[in-house]
Amino acid sequence: MIQTQSLYLHMQAAIDIVGQSPHPVNKIAATLVQTDGLSVSRTNTWPDEIAKGIGTQTRIGNASGTIHAETACILAAQKTQDSAIFITDPPCPNCMKNMAEAGINALYIDHKGFKKDFALRRGGHFENMSMCIAERAGISVHIVHRKEQRIDTILRIPENYIPADEFPPRLYPAEGKPWKDLISTEHQHYGEAPFALAIVQDHEKNTYAFSARNHTTIGYSADEDIESPDGKYSFILEPVNRLMMAAARKGLSIRSDSLYSSRVPTSRELINMIGANLDTLRIGDMNAARDIFGPQALKQLTCAKIITLISKGE
Ligand SMILES: [Zn+2]
Structure with a gap:
């Protein structure tokens, strides 16, 4: 369990680096906090190999060459079971699926992220997909108001909920x-x-x-x-x-x-x-x-x- 005051600090850690995102429009950052207290923060970014070898303007197959911030945190972490993640923006369904599989169990989103043009354009995916994925996986979802020091829980997970895992790795x-x-x-x-x-x-x-x-x-x-x-x-x-x-x-x-x-x-x-x-x-x-x-x-x-x-x- 993370102390309430620390929740604001972890969210701040993500916000502090969001400006470093190389994306010209959609700058997103996340901080993942493991159960041992270690944390990792990342922005959305192009891996160096892709930025140098192919460039940032070219689509690769049907995808952009960027790694989303939440996914970059998971890939850089040591052990993600039961970790918490703090994101500047509501996550897309692909990242939500990754967070579910990575065993993340709490998601904190900065309230300002819901007001950005980017979120408004794809808000439907957050409501219709990401939230459903979180509910089934057992990830609680919270909105963080840093100035007011208030946290609104928008998805509560029943205690002792264990998601079905039909074909585990x-x-x-x-x-x-x-x-x-x-x-x-x-x-x-x-x-x-x-x-x-x-x-x-x-x-x-x-x-x-x-x-x-x-x-x-x-x-x-x-x-x-x-x-x-x-x-x-x-x-x-x-x-x-x-x-x-x-x-x-x-x-x-x-x-x-x-x-x-x-x-x-x-x-x-x-x-x-x-x-x-x-x-x-x-x-x-x-x-x-x-x-x-x-x-x-x-x-x-x-x-x-x-x-x-x-x-x-x-
Ligand atoms: Zn994403």
Whole structure:
């Protein structure tokens, strides 16, 4: 539990850096506070490799090349389970899904963020999607009025609420197991479902295999027929994103040369991968992808030498 006075200070920490965002219009910042008290603050930004190698004006597949502030905090944190996050603006559904998978359980938003033009333009997504995702995941949502020193809770989570987690990521010791065997084990397990696999280490340097399939955001069942109000966002978290967020949740670091995706990742998965300093990738089936944009993004990123593909067997 964070002391009330500290809540204002953490929000201030995010506001203090928001001007450093390189985005010309939408400047957003977040501060993530772990249960051990350590915190990390980030703005939305372009990873250096993308800014230098492709530029900030070019879309990568169907995505902008930026990493959102909330997601950047998760990727930079040590362990995100039960952490709190302070954001200058209401979060988009993609970041809300990431925060849900990362095990964040409290969200504080600066009240001024709701008045910005940016929020007004996409307010519907916050109300119709982000808040639903938070409710199912068990993330309480609060609005912070710093001047008045007042906090309004707009989403309260019942005590002892535990979200359904139908297909949790798989974690098992991998010491000495050849890549080929790990990959075929996971293919057998997941069948047709797209998945991602990586070698991870915990803080004691124990090595594990870690895998996740795509899935509806935590707390929802895969059978539930839910669609984004306008088709811009999906309630499904794609495998590579899910793997990275779940690794952050558990305090696991992904070995940089070990990422495997059973299909071509989406544009957003590829960009978040770069934000997590992962620059090599093995792909199971180069002809499989969620949409046409993933392969386009992959081509841009491999041509610019930002991502290197390695063959499955290596
Ligand atoms: Zn976002």
